[in-house]
Amino acid sequence: MIHRIPSGTRDVLPDELRELRAITEAVRGVFDRDGYGEVWTPALEYEAVLARGGGMPPAYRVFDDHGEVLALRTDMTVPIARLVATRFRTAEPPLRLCYFAHAYRGVRPHRGQMREFLQAGIELVGAPAPDGTAEALTVLCHALDATGLRAYRIGLGDASLYPRLLRSLNVGDEDRERLLAALAARDFVALESELHGLELAYEDAALLLRVPQVRGGREVLDGPEGPVAEAVAGLRRVHDLLAPEVADRVIFDLGLVRDLGYYTGAVFEVYDPALGEPIGGGGRYDELLGRFGRPLPAVGFALGIDRLHIALAGEERER
Amino acid sequence: MTALTIAVPRGALMRETLDLLDKLGLDTAEVRSNDRKLLFADVGVVTMRPSDVPTYVEAGAADVGITGKDVLTEQAERHVYELLDLGYGSCRMVLATVDGPDPSAEALRRLGVMRVATKYHKTAAAYFERTGRQAEIVEVKGSVELAPLTGLVEAIVDLTATGTTLRENNLVIREELFTSTARLIANPVSHKLKAAAIDAMLEKLRAP
Numbered sequence: 297m298i299h300r301i302p303s304g305t306r307d308v309l310p311d312e313l314r315e316l317r318a319i320t321e322a323v324r325g326v327f328d329r330d331g332y333g334e335v336w337t338p339a340l341e342y343e344a345v346l347a348r349g350g351g352m353p354p355a356y357r358v359f360d361d362h363g364e365v366l367a368l369r370t371d372m373t374v375p376i377a378r379l380v381a382t383r384f385r386t387a388e389p390p391l392r393l394c395y396f397a398h399a400y401r402g403v404r405p406h407r408g409q410m411r412e413f414l415q416a417g418i419e420l421v422g423a424p425a426p427d428g429t430a431e432a433l434t435v436l437c438h439a440l441d442a443t444g445l446r447a448y449r450i451g452l453g454d455a456s457l458y459p460r461l462l463r464s465l466n467v468g469d470e471d472r473e474r475l476l477a478a479l480a481a482r483d484f485v486a487l488e489s490e491l492h493g494l495e496l497a498y499e500d501a502a503l504l505l506r507v508p509q510v511r512g513g514r515e516v517l518d519g520p521e522g523p524v525a526e527a528v529a530g531l532r533r534v535h536d537l538l539a540p541e542v543a544d545r546v547i548f549d550l551g552l553v554r555d556l557g558y559y560t561g562a563v564f565e566v567y568d569p570a571l572g573e574p575i576g577g578g579g580r581y582d583e584l585l586g587r588f589g590r591p592l593p594a595v596g597f598a599l600g601i602d603r604l605h606i607a608l609a610g611e612e613r614e615r
Numbered sequence: 616m617t618a619l620t621i622a623v624p625r626g627a628l629m630r631e632t633l634d635l636l637d638k639l640g641l642d643t644a645e646v647r648s649n650d651r652k653l654l655f656a657d658v659g660v661v662t663m664r665p666s667d668v669p670t671y672v673e674a675g676a677a678d679v680g681i682t683g684k685d686v687l688t689e690q691a692e693r694h695v696y697e698l699l700d701l702g703y704g705s706c707r708m709v710l711a712t713v714d715g716p717d718p719s720a721e722a723l724r725r726l727g728v729m730r731v732a733t734k735y736h737k738t739a740a741a742y743f744e745r746t747g748r749q750a751e752i753v754e755v756k757g758s759v760e761l762a763p764l765t766g767l768v769e770a771i772v773d774l775t776a777t778g779t780t781l782r783e784n785n786l787v788i789r790e791e792l793f794t795s796t797a798r799l800i801a802n803p804v805s806h807k808l809k810a811a812a813i814d815a816m817l818e819k820l821r822a823p
Binding site: 404449451481482483484485486488509511512547549565567568569571572573574 | 674692694699798805808810811
């Protein structure tokens with residue numbers, strides 16, 4: 297008789313787990329060395345607490361014995377924001393925390409993205425841009441280096457760039473939503489046709505179409521003027537703080553959007569030629585802690601351990 | 616320039632897609648002459664049915680690909696970048712019924728639900744949801760036109776270029792869902808790591 301397991305979950309057997317363990321131990325060594333203390337939080341949280349954080353909506357909910365709605369967390373950033381605001385209410389910032397924990401999302405399961413998946417990440421709380429961002433990027437690169445990943449690059453953008461650009465060009469709220477939705481869907485054809493439908497000066501529409509497709513080396517930060525220049529100056533300040541071995545990994549991407557709602561500034565993703573999707577990512581969420589009553593700027597990232605494993609195996613095959 | 620792997624759709628979009636690749640300076644002679652071969656590593660071309668293109672591009676097995684908007688609408692959950700409307704392969708996604716009094720309207724009025732046959736069940740379901748009508752989607756694999764003629768369903772949602780097949784089967788277009796054309800799509804990671812090659816390709820394709 298076959299006893300099934302839920303869609304999007306899987307068993308991990310010793311051969312694979314040995315390899316996964318080697319990856320997490322390497323990453324843990326770096327987090328530990330850089331002063332990030334590991335925490336656990338419950339996999340189940342009150343749904344209202346997760347909703348307050350504004351992350352991805354939970355896919356799995358249950359009632360507890362008092363009729364309250366509990367949900368499986370969709371990431372670790374919101375639970376850690378809750379944890380910081382309650383357990384470290386008076387602690388002197390900055391706080392450096394890390395985790396190795398499973399999160400749960402209602403995705404279409406495929407190799408590299410199951411519904412239950414293991415993430416390794418850090419949260420650096422109370423460290424504003426640009427220094428905090430630069431530190432997070434540095435820890436990220438050191439952690440990836442420690443696993444033996446070679447060809448990876450970090451895409452770096454700013455979540456506030458496009459909304460700010462739209463505001464400065466006086467695009468109305470409804471139009472704004474439609475343009476941001478096209479950008480979030482990575483649909484530049486829809487973005488272009490939406491822009492054609494607006495009453496914008498030709499140069500403004502062209503700018504709104506061009507900016508989110510700008511990506512490349514440091515030279516792409518030199519061009520933009522006006523409202524874009526401000527966000528770009530922020531990225532330049534972060535880049536200036538990076539050691540050469542970290543700075544060389546960075547590709548600037550002015551159209552970078554993350555699927556989570558709480559990002560306020562710099563955002564980044566990890567790419568490797570051996571995998572067709574990002575290995576991980578993160579960014580600044582300067583307003584999230586405030587929603588839990590302890591307003592502090594913060595930055596963090598999460599790596600998908602399965603994806604990292606697949607990329608490492610892929611790089612190994614190509615050598 | 617980093618070489619890109621390009622997913623090329625077989626079928627109706629293939630000839631114009633290959634013409635486009637010629638314009639990019641690729642030698643497509645072998646692709647045109649060899650109908651059985653699927654992988655052309657020398658020119659970086661893989662050929663497949665249009666509905667498989669998003670699958671290969673999403674996984675990074677191809678860096679970029681060309682497929683119809685109809686396919687992308689049906690597979691909206693795929694994580695791919697839609698970069699350019701290539702303009703060719705124009706056709707319409709339509710709701711059609713047999714000629715005469717509209718049987719789908721009557722079914723809706725009297726029975727509360729209309730039955731609709733289609734190969735595009737997600738597109739159709741989303742459309743009826745958006746327009747506030749209750750519809751039972753009947754997924755068929757073969758000729759959709761047969762379904763309303765035999766009484767299986769009251770309406771179909773299907774793709775049509777000229778409308779000839781519909782007319783030949785005594786079907787009339789009642790509503791148009793959207794117009795579809797060929798689109799250039801890219802893998803999200805290739806879009807970053809092979810940015811120069813993809814942008815160079817876009818620039819050539821945009822040139823008149």
